[in-house]
Amino acid sequence: MPVNVTVRYFAILKEECGQASEQVRTNATDLASLFAELSAKHHFSLGQDQLRVAVNDSFVDWLEAVDEGAQVVFIPPVAGG
């Protein structure tokens, strides 16, 4: 059963896919699969092992399910300060 999610992109991922966000209809069962699907589409230079993932403004595990209406953000290595 496919679900619809919003994916927001920041920093290097935003540059690589050329957009700040997109609506995605996906059959991915977990966030890792969702990233794999989007990485195949956008050819991201960073792998899942270099990223963290947040859903609805909370850091979550890659194996969490992809819920209808979720806002998903893949977090590249940070460099604040």
Next chain:
Amino acid sequence: MLREKPELIETTEAMEPLGATAKNFQLATSKIECDVLKSSLENPCAGALVCFEGVVRNHNEGKVVLSLEYEAYESLARLEASKIFAEAVKQYSILSAICVHRTGLLQIGETAVFVGVTSAHRDAAFHACRYIIDEIKMRLPIWKKETYEDGISEWVNCQHTGQQHLKDPHLKNHHLKDQHENSSGEKKQK
């Protein structure tokens, strides 16, 4: 890229009890007014005020840096910052703390991040200030893109694969480990 104006820090809201809200953390799109922030921390109970400024440095890893740009995932940055403040309050006897982080384009010498902490006695303020800036660097979803004199721009920490675990926020003891500074210098005020 409009954010809340740093002037908000001038209000007494910045002095609210720590940990309860994220008001002690701001993202600023224009120059950080450190003196104003410092004044906002004035408190007759405070015997110590420790301020830290991270400043844009003109070099990183042997390359000449001309300018840099910060981008933030604001809602998560606020939530994570409020957790960091709550942790600082739990660990150290501090009266108040604030942090302002810049976004957008910055030139050499500009303040990229300001942290100010007050406490009755100096030890708590020094330690809490160090804790807050270290955690902010490690945990907040903020990214930095440096532009070098050869015209090339790079997202810091995103170019060299294999080193990213050094920045993993889940790894502890990073006070010892995090020696791989990038182009923010340090300036401490008293």
